[in-house]
Amino acid sequence: MNKLHGTGVALVTPFTPTGTVDLAAWKRLLDFTIAGGVEYLVINGTTGESPTVTSSEKTDLLRVAREYVAGRVPLVYGIGGNDTAAVVQQLRDTDLGGVTAILSASPAYNKPSQAGLVAHYQHLADASALPLLLYNVPSRTGSNLAADTVLHLAQHPNIIGLKEASGNLEQCLAILAGKPADFLFLSGDDMLTLPLIACGGQGIISVMANALPRKFSDMTRAALAGDFAQAQQLLFSLVPLNPLLYEEGNPVGVKAALALQGVCEPAVRLPLVPASAGLTARIKVLL
Template sequence: MNNSGSRLPAFHGTGVALVTPFTAAFAVDYDGWRRLLDFCIDGGVEYLVINGTTGESPTTSAAEKAELLRVAKEHVAGRVPLVYGIGSNDTAAAEELFHTTDLHGVAAVLSASPAYNKPSQAGLIAHYHRLAEASPVPIILYNVPGRTASNLTAETTLRLAQHPNIIGIKEASGLMEQCLTIAAHKPKDFLLLSGDDLLTPALIACGAEGIISVMANAFPKRFAELTRAALADDFATARDILFRLLPLNPLMYEESNPVGVKAALEALGVCGAAVRLPLLEATGGLKDRIRRAL
């Protein structure tokens, strides 16, 4: 557990839930990985998130996860903070990962709530308390009911926010009233981060500190500009950028995430569009529509 006695500085602004580039033979493409890291940093994002669901973490091996993190630390070389994804629906297994993962140089861990076994709110609190005690770095909760089949309620989030090693939440429930309740009652140093690209300006207007974004893989400069504008109360600029990105957003998810954003990255020459089964690479029709939208 982090015993510094204070929370780390806030992750204000734009974080990117990075994809994991693969070759045509479905091996990890480390050259593409380095290009993606540079592309996002050069675009002006504030931090990078490695090994999240957008990174296809269910289908990367433990050895690949370790190498992706090692290469990122080496290549990023402190230019921006790194956040690493650790989670499981087996609390003991997730706890063990905190002991076996090299988290030196990692600023925080993003931990999705358990999927499939649908724990009670008390079970979710117990799960996260165990992880927070095991973690040598601060934890950011990740609430994404569309993937996990359970929701971290506002009341549960606010209970967890009292733990000194839990510093924020990526909120991807899409439940605005729930997000507003968190914003209204959270500790001042607890981060509310949007987990939905299109809701970013609205949530910032209500007290969120930023976004962990999927679209920022392909549009880091535009998303960083959007988020910074909203944080500066320049909502006219934020809306203008958001409305320009609006036609692209449904294309990112039409054939599941990260299929669409990888097709966009391929069109931009950053990395290939390959994904691992059970996902399939974007169809020709979707790729064509993404190219036209770009």
């Protein structure tokens, strides 16, 4: 799965000021990120506000992306949930033509045991026609995919990698030390991309790369090439912006940054609200 090395961008879902999906802005975002040099696109992740995007809207977003991107870069599609049977049915019912892999976040709210997480992901991997990327994001799901659990799941032939967003460096190192050579380790935290690549990771699925695709993908490629001096310089230039992207919730900040560049509106769906004037002004200064 070398095509998923480097920078993947967890795309926002653009909305009009009245709240409908903005497919014209969606195409601008696809062009903006591809022209910025990212290696692949991730559709229907949490940054895409997947909990508040309807099934028919998700179908339209994937269809338009598949047709408009036309093979320029690989596509990864998010399918997850806390009802294993329902996720299996989604995997079977979704037209996944043109998609390279599935990204599936751990079940939220149920707080399953490690054995439950293993069983959940094994069911998904058995049912999926496409390779599966695990996604560990305890701050959102309320449960953590432990290192031993990841390494156990890595033995499944249809589970090809992990997006790791626990922020626990010791856990990351345990996975990197024990994983199979062909198992993808992708950072889920933009600011940890460089150190995790230095320890054997293959890239990042990034929020910031929506708004700064060129600088972020250049940083990731420099790290993968072993040019850590250049990667460090680029990373440090991004550090001040990073907390502002999450200060009022994700993707509130990154949509404000995109709006300032004319890519899409800052609109989000309730219970999120658009960035405040103060936050937008601080983001503008850094951009």
